Amino acid sequence: MIWGSPRGLVLGNGTRAYGPTGAALATPAIGDQPIVLVGTGYTLGASAVVADTLLGWSSPAWRYFVRNKGGTDTALDWLDDTWTGYYGNKYSKPLRINATSAAPAGDAANPLRAVWRYTAPVAQAIDLRGCFAKTASGDGVDLTVQRNGKAVWQGVLTTTLQPGPVAVDLAKGDKLDLVAGPNQGFGGDAFFYRVVLFRRGQSAAVTCPN
Numbered sequence: 001m002i003w004g005s006p007r008g009l010v011l012g013n014g015t016r017a018y019g020p021t022g023a024a025l026a027t028p029a030i031g032d033q034p035i036v037l038v039g040t041g042y043t044l045g046a047s048a049v050v051a052d053t054l055l056g057w058s059s060p061a062w063r064y065f066v067r068n069k070g071g072t073d074t075a076l077d078w079l080d081d082t083w084t085g086y087y088g089n090k091y092s093k094p095l096r097i098n099a100t101s102a103a104p105a106g107d108a109a110n111p112l113r114a115v116w117r118y119t120a121p122v123a124q125a126i127d128l129r130g131c132f133a134k135t136a137s138g139d140g141v142d143l144t145v146q147r148n149g150k151a152v153w154q155g156v157l158t159t160t161l162q163p164g165p166v167a168v169d170l171a172k173g174d175k176l177d178l179v180a181g182p183n184q185g186f187g188g189d190a191f192f193y194r195v196v197l198f199r200r201g202q203s204a205a206v207t208c209p210n
Contacts, residue, residue: 001034001035002030003030003034004031004047005047005052006030006031006047006049006204007030007044007047007048009030009035010045011039012040012042012043013041014039014041015038016037016038016039017036017037018035018036018038019033019035020034020035020036030045048198048204049197050124050197050198051118052194052195053116053178053194054099054209057098057099058078061118062116062117063075064116064117065114066088066092066114066115067113068112068113069109069110069111076088085098092105095114097114097116100193101190101191101192101193101209102180102190102191102193104182105182106182106186107182108182108185111182113179114179115177115179116178116195117175117176117177118175119173120173120175121172124169124170125167125168125169125199126169126176126197126199127164127166128145128164128176128196128197128198129205130162130163130164130193130194130195131161131162131193131194131206131208132163132191132193133157133161133191133193134159134190136158137188138183138188139158139183140157141156141181142154142155142157142180142181143157143178144177144178144181145163146176147175147177156183157191160208164203164206192208193209194206194208
């Protein structure tokens with residue numbers, strides 16, 4: 001079974017591909033929906049995706065933190081909840097990060113910001129695109145994309161927000177942070193999200209999960 005970032009798939013002799021409902025696929029392509037391969041011969045095409053918060057969630061590509069008012073980042077713990085696990089800690093509740101949704105905590109006087117961090121393994125020219133969505137409650141979530149601590153994009157999420165493409169040049173070891181805060185007031189700050197880092201010039205629109 002195979003799925004992942006969009007890319008081509010060439011089947012070898014005798015290898016067959018089937019969709020999740022069991023229907024045979026004449027021209028299979030890798031994407032979010034799983035494909036079942038019967039046989040051993042196949043070749044993967046190149047992918048435009050460098051990193052994806054959904055498909056790469058909890059993988060080495062991403063690290064998760066809480067950032068306090070003074071700007072100090074503390075690594076979040078894995079918490080195994082009743083229904084679904086998430087990254088958080090007992091000192092920053094209700095802040096949480098899971099695969100498709102998240103929430104900051106606090107307010108403007110004492111914000112606790114959720115941080116997703118990608119560290120470039122090599123020099124890269126990327127385009128960041130994403131989608132954020134929430135119910136129209138509270139005063140919104142402040143969102144920032146930072147390269148080594150300096151903002152390259154900012155916005156406030158009240159209902160739907162789709163940033164990008166945001167062009168960012170990364171040297172090896174550079175840190176790219178997505179930061180979500182409570183804006184001014186506490187409450188109504190849970191939101192859905194997906195962010196994808198594409199190779200420069202190869203980006204596509206990103207659809208919000210829900």
